Amino acid sequence: MPTKVKCLASLEAGKYPVPSTVARRDLRSDDIEIKILYCGICHSDIHHVRSNWGPDGYGYPVVPGHEIVGKVFRVGLEVSKFKVGDSVGVGCMVDSCQTCATCKNDREQYCNSTTFTYGSLDRRDGSRTYGGYTETIVVTEKFVLSIPETLDLAGAAPLLCAGITTYSPLRRWDTHPGSKVGVVGLGGLGHMALKLAKAMGADVTLFSRSQGKAEDAKRLGADQFVISSDPEQMKAVAGQFDLIIDTVPYNHDVNPYVKALVPEGSLVLVGYFGPLEPTVNSAPLVLRSQNLAGSLIGGIKETQEMLDFCGQHKIMSDIEVINARDLHSAYERLVKGDVMQRFVIDITTL
Ligand code: NDP
Ligand code: ZN
Incomplete structure (x- = not known):
């Protein structure tokens, strides 16, 4: 049975996200379920919900968020890279075909079947993807990143995008x-x-x-x-x-x-x-x-390389952690360009 989780969702074109719920799928054998702790707010989230790139092609609700960090909560039967309790992250992509030339070359962002973290369709079952302004996310292990222990989780979230x-x-x-x-x-x-x-x-x-x-x-x-x-x-x-x-x-x-x-x-x-x-x-x-x-984001291998580089050099984002109810004022400040760091949502406040 899919699980219903709390989220912030944009319910129609041009509308800022408001409290709502969405369903997360049951685990497939290569899936990881993550309890999300923090999610950064990227200006791309604003472009999406303000329809700057046109109304969302796959309809509403849209749950933004692609700078996700949290802890592994459950793993599918064939998962080998991660175990329950690990600190992990998810960025802008949650799947790709994994067989084409660009995927084989670790450039999944250019694959014709890339499944983006939100506003996309799952390439296996056609369901809509929902991003990180939610309590949990279910992602195939290939697209889950390991967060180095030297990094604070909230400050690491914006590294994912x-x-x-x-x-x-x-x-x-x-x-x-x-x-x-x-x-x-x-x-x-x-x-x-x-x-x-x-x-x-x-x-x-x-x-x-x-x-x-x-x-x-x-x-x-x-x-x-x-x-x-x-x-x-x-x-x-x-x-x-x-x-x-x-x-x-x-x-x-x-x-x-x-x-x-x-x-x-x-x-x-x-x-x-x-x-x-x-x-x-x-x-x-x-x-x-x-x-x-x-330049468009980076592949999964390069994203892990970047996280390890940041772990070694103790590089994190400067952040302002916000309560979920303050999302709209954070969006307004971003629209004005009145920010020189990242807002990060404390997901426990949903
Ligand atoms: P922010 O809002 O955090 O920062 C953008 C900065 O651009 C502002 O702080 C401001 O800096 C400057 N700016 C100049 N003109 C304007 C304007 N008219 N309105 C607002 N800001 C302006 O955005 P992000 O850093 O999160 O994202 C930047 C862009 O990158 C977005 O368009 C986003 O969609 C895109 N993006 C692209 C990705 C890719 O793969 N290529 C991945 C992620 C995001 P100052 O005051 O110093 O001039
Ligand atoms: Zn982004």
Whole structure:
């Protein structure tokens, strides 16, 4: 019998999540049931419930949340990687075909059958997936991550999305001691990019619209803070960066960031998915052999590698733990960009 659990669910397009219930499936032989303790709030949750990416394709309710940590509560008959009581996490994906070339290459995020943690259909039984704003989740063991003992569970939750989404491009573009890295936007992803790039030895500059975030950027380790709306400050950093990771969630002018790259440097968009206005001038890109790229989360193997790296370096997200009833005010602050860390829901308050 499926189990009914308490949750926060968006009940129709454009509506913020409210207290509700959903059903969790019985365990399959390779499933793990997790008692969720904390779930981070990603700006993607807001895009979903505000229908910024269109109304949800698989209908409502939508239970957001893909930065999930908790303890293993039950395991299926064939589970071998985890045991009851282990500290575990779940990120943006809960399944994929596991047989195609991208899955075999540990890039499950590009599989044609990727099952996302919420707003997706289970590839085996066609049921809707519900995310981490709930008491429990049932996930195939391949997609469950191990949380290192050195990490506090609430501070580790945002690593499951904000951490891997910024770690992956930092690694792909070979960040090392002496690399000059720029990060655009000091929010959930931005502050993780900053911490991870510093741990890899980079010199890091934070680009922000908000003068009020300068002190926090420095406290988090930024070597330099640039107000992105100030043309003089932008001019002063032209031609400096090997890599810039742009986490801004909405359309904005990326041309000034192209100008800030060294020849052969790369601007990697992770925040906004859509047509860019004003359009990108390709002249500097071509004349200086630069790259304009995008990046989507990371595979399961790389996510575990990122968690182990964070465990070794004791890297966690800066967090504000909130009660479930304060979700809407947290969402409003995120919409305004008035946050420089992650909100994490204490799931015991559901
Ligand atoms: P946050 O809201 O935590 O941070 C975004 C930051 O962007 C803000 O703090 C602000 O920083 C800056 N910003 C600039 N313009 C705006 C604006 N118009 N409105 C709001 N903020 C603005 O978001 P997250 O870090 O959680 O997510 C960032 C984006 O990344 C989202 O679009 C999300 O969907 C996407 N995402 C992509 C993933 C991927 O795989 N590619 C995975 C996860 C998330 P400042 O004040 O410093 O300018
Ligand atoms: Zn996310």
